[in-house]
Amino acid sequence: QKEVEQNSGPLSVPEGAIASLNCTYSDRGSQSFFWYRQYSGKSPELIMFIYSNGDKEDGRFTAQLNKASQYVSLLIRDSQPSDSATYLCAVASGGSYIPTFGRGTSLIVHP
Amino acid sequence: DVKVTQSSRYLVKRTGEKVFLECVQDMDHENMFWYRQDPGLGLRLIYFSYDVKMKEKGDIPEGYSVSREKKERFSLILESASTNQTSMYLCASRRDRGVNEKLFFGSGTQLSVL
Numbered sequence: 171q172k173e174v175e176q177n178s179g180p181l182s183v184p185e186g187a188i189a190s191l192n193c194t195y196s197d198r199g200s201q202s203f204f205w206y207r208q209y210s211g212k213s214p215e216l217i218m219f220i221y222s223n224g225d226k227e228d229g230r231f232t233a234q235l236n237k238a239s240q241y242v243s244l245l246i247r248d249s250q251p252s253d254s255a256t257y258l259c260a261v262a263s264g265g266s267y268i269p270t271f272g273r274g275t276s277l278i279v280h281p
Numbered sequence: 282d283v284k285v286t287q288s289s290r291y292l293v294k295r296t297g298e299k300v301f302l303e304c305v306q307d308m309d310h311e312n313m314f315w316y317r318q319d320p321g322l323g324l325r326l327i328y329f330s331y332d333v334k335m336k337e338k339g340d341i342p343e344g345y346s347v348s349r350e351k352k353e354r355f356s357l358i359l360e361s362a363s364t365n366q367t368s369m370y371l372c373a374s375r376r377d378r379g380v381n382e383k384l385f386f387g388s389g390t391q392l393s394v395l
Contacts, residue, residue, distance in 0.1 A: 171340075178321070202380050213371060213386035214324075221380055258324065260384075267378050268339075271316075273323035 172197045174261050176272035183279055189246040191275050193259030196240070202262040203235055203242045204269060209255045218244060249279040284308070285387035287372050293393045300359040302390050304372030313355035314373040314384065315339075315347065324371065330355055331378070362394045 173196040183189045191205075202221050206214035218233040220226045220242065226233045232245040242261075246253055256276050260269035288303040306313065314329040316339075326339030328347040336347050344366060348356045355374075359366055369391050373384040 204383065206384075213389050214384075215386070216383040219381060219383060262380075264380075265378075267380060267382060268314075268326065268329060269384065270326075271324040273321065 172200075172261070172263070172270045174259055174270050174272035176257075176259050176275045178273055178275060180276040180278050183249050183277070185249060185251060185279055185281050187249050187279075189249045189253065189277055189279065191244040191246075191257050191259075191277065193242045193244075193261075193272055194240055195242070195259075195261045195270075197261065197263055197270075198237075198240065199263045200237075200240075200261045201264050202267055202269070203233070204260040204262070205231075205233060205244045206258040206260060206271075207255045208258060208274065214258055246277075249277075251279050251281055253277060254279050285372055285374050285385050287370075287387040287390050289390050290388065291391050291393075293395065294359075294362050295395055296363060298359075298362045298394075300362050300392070300394075302357040302359075302370055302372075302392070304355045304357070304374075304387055305353050306355075306374040306385070307353065308374070308376070308385075309352065310374040310385075311352075311377045312375045312382075313349065314375075315345075315355065315357045316371045316373065317341070317368040318371055318389075319368050327357065362392075364394050366392065367394045368392060
């Protein structure tokens with residue numbers, strides 16, 4: 171069984187701070203790593219995708235991947251109250267690339 | 282933009298009823314998925330389909346079946362609804378298999394089985 175682990179939180183950070191969300195996975199053959207954001211009562215939407223070791227930046231978001239440690243993280247710089255949501259980590263392996271989701275981390279950004 | 286439409290936002294059914302959840306996507310995507318989402322358990326894959334008339338079991342297929350007679354439509358069927366199937370059901374589609382292919386989700390169906 172492929173497993174994707176996330177701390178459920180909530181992670182509470184003040185506005186303007188850096189929020190750091192972490193995810194570990196069990197399948198060493200994993201090739202694709204996604205971060206989805208889900209607002210309360212809404213469906214998930216993709217915010218970041220990474221497939222090679224290192225960092226990938228998109229605006230205030232940075233995804234970090236370390237395949238040796240089987241670890242992927244999402245950093246949100248200058249956090250805003252509008253970033254308050256649940257962040258889902260998803261990991262996919264080659265062949266089918268069917269994503270397995272973690273349980274999500276709830277982020278609260280307080281003014 | 283890709284649109285994935287689920288026919289009902291809220292649904293209330295009785296134990297033992299046969300329940301149909303419908304999902305339609307408008308971008309000619311090859312792959313479609315059904316997930317259920319429960320508090321504390323995250324998204325769990327029920328069934329998926331690579332193409333028309335194809336279906337594959339996910340992690341929790343028991344008590345469910347699916348149908349994909351047309352490329353744009355993927356239906357989830359609860360043969361005999363039970364209370365433990367009360368959940369949020371999310372349909373998703375993606376263009377095809379691939380390392381960078383993302384999922385597009387519908388708005389979800391909150392099903393309550395009484």
